[in-house]
Amino acid sequence: MEQITKVWLGPLPADSPYVKPFRFYYVQNGKEKNWDLLKVHDSVSIVLYNTTRQKLIFVKQFRPAVFHGIVTTDGGNVDNVDLKKYPPSLGCTMELCAGIVDKDKSWNEIAREEVLEECGYDVPVERVEEVMTYRSGVGSQGSKQKMYYCEVTDADKSTSGGGVDDELIEVVELSIEEARKMVQQGSDNNSPPSCLLGVMWFLMNKAPKQ
Amino acid sequence: MEQITKVWLGPLPADSPYVKPFRFYYVQNGKEKNWDLLKVHDSVSIVLYNTTRQKLIFVKQFRPAVFHGIVTTDGGNVDNVDLKKYPPSLGCTMELCAGIVDKDKSWNEIAREEVLEECGYDVPVERVEEVMTYRSGVGSQGSKQKMYYCEVTDADKSTSGGGVDDELIEVVELSIEEARKMVQQGSDNNSPPSCLLGVMWFLMNKAPKQ
Numbered sequence: 260m261e262q263i264t265k266v267w268l269g270p271l272p273a274d275s276p277y278v279k280p281f282r283f284y285y286v287q288n289g290k291e292k293n294w295d296l297l298k299v300h301d302s303v304s305i306v307l308y309n310t311t312r313q314k315l316i317f318v319k320q321f322r323p324a325v326f327h328g329i330v331t332t333d334g335g336n337v338d339n340v341d342l343k344k345y346p347p348s349l350g351c352t353m354e355l356c357a358g359i360v361d362k363d364k365s366w367n368e369i370a371r372e373e374v375l376e377e378c379g380y381d382v383p384v385e386r387v388e389e390v391m392t393y394r395s396g397v398g399s400q401g402s403k404q405k406m407y408y409c410e411v412t413d414a415d416k417s418t419s420g421g422g423v424d425d426e427l428i429e430v431v432e433l434s435i436e437e438a439r440k441m442v443q444q445g446s447d448n449n450s451p452p453s454c455l456l457g458v459m460w461f462l463m464n465k466a467p468k469q
Numbered sequence: 470m471e472q473i474t475k476v477w478l479g480p481l482p483a484d485s486p487y488v489k490p491f492r493f494y495y496v497q498n499g500k501e502k503n504w505d506l507l508k509v510h511d512s513v514s515i516v517l518y519n520t521t522r523q524k525l526i527f528v529k530q531f532r533p534a535v536f537h538g539i540v541t542t543d544g545g546n547v548d549n550v551d552l553k554k555y556p557p558s559l560g561c562t563m564e565l566c567a568g569i570v571d572k573d574k575s576w577n578e579i580a581r582e583e584v585l586e587e588c589g590y591d592v593p594v595e596r597v598e599e600v601m602t603y604r605s606g607v608g609s610q611g612s613k614q615k616m617y618y619c620e621v622t623d624a625d626k627s628t629s630g631g632g633v634d635d636e637l638i639e640v641v642e643l644s645i646e647e648a649r650k651m652v653q654q655g656s657d658n659n660s661p662p663s664c665l666l667g668v669m670w671f672l673m674n675k676a677p678k679q
Contacts, residue, residue, distance in 0.1 A: 262498045265496040266495045271505055272492060275490075283478055284476070285557075286474045292635060295487045298541055301538075322611060323493040323504035323611075325604050327611065328508065328604070328611040328613065352607050394532075395606065398534060400538065448603045460652065
């Protein structure tokens with residue numbers, strides 16, 4: 260699904276709307292210290308469960324930051340990445356449906372919109388329930404994320420999803436047993452911890468009893 | 470514990486060893502796209518359980534990125550932060566014992582060292598067992614984190630912990646019931662999702678049966 264044909268790297272422009280890096284200075288215990296960080300948007304994520312087919316719904320997409328991390332940690336040249344040696348599929352992740360909070364709308368409404376845009380389920384905002392709040396990337400960016408839970412049925416499906424504009428997002432359905440493997444000891448995931456947290460929360464609180 | 474008396478912000482120096490921001494370019498589906506990201510270190514985290522007192526062990530510390538995120542989202546002035554309006558305790562997080570992979574040592578050995586440096590328990594590396602692997606911050610940095618599990622006893626305690634050099638890390642012990650509240654529906658945590666994932670994994674797999 261990734262259809263990537265070329266990859267290269269450049270400097271961060273000073274006017275990037277997405278990544279704003281700073282050096283943060285503070286005096287702690289009488290001593291001046293500093294910490295390098297960046298400002299990113301707060302976000303929502305949604306644990307989505309289709310009760311008609313008893314499947315958890317995820318999104319799969321090419322994540323430049325993950326691909327870049329894999330290539331550079333391996334010592335690969337990122338000025339013009341060798342896509343035979345590093346196939347772009349390495350950078351594809353399984354995640355919860357999610358989105359950034361960059362509109363003047365309630366967080367619940369943004370969550371509802373992401374469920375529709377990314378996964379194609381059209382549900383009223385009342386069916387999106389808040390689960391918990393945490394801080395992502397406490398080392399480098401510390402943004403807030405709220406996790407939601409939403410049960411959908413085949414009857415709620417209104418589009419095929421896949422994101423808006425240029426987004427290339429694949430909707431992936433996993434059975435409960437398949438999702439359970441993501442959080443088993445020894446698992447090696449191209450997923451963020453928030454996704455695994457959502458899976459585990461679902462297994463403990465919402466999964467139909469065997 | 471934070472003892473912060475002044476906070477201000479400056480530009481990111483080009484030679485920051487911790488945050489290296491880039492613009493990543495790629496051609497997907499015949500169309501040129503870009504994504505702003507940064508390179509950060511891979512890391513380890515450790516779910517630490519003291520079996521003598523049946524307590525989970527966490528670390529609490531002031532996190533500049535979290536504090537910065539809270540102040541800026543609220544519209545506060547970060548050139549010289551008003552610490553009466555924004556007490557530094559807002560930026561204190563509860564996390565798993567953790568550390569970055571920046572030494573030429575095995576990941577397990579780095580995990581073992583963090584358990585000693587941050588929490589004061591001196592255990593052989595064989596007692597640090599791997600749990601699972603995931604990708605943190607898939608939107609902006611995509612680094613790898615491995616989670617470990619380690620059971621310790623009071624007899625393993627060799628120092629008070631607290632980190633090395635200038636680190637100011639408080640070791641916090643929570644009962645299983647207290648930790649369970651962190652992952653209940655409605656909880657609002659100054660913790661990263663990886664910490665909540667670790668708590669939930671412990672509750673499902675390791676917690677003594679009631």
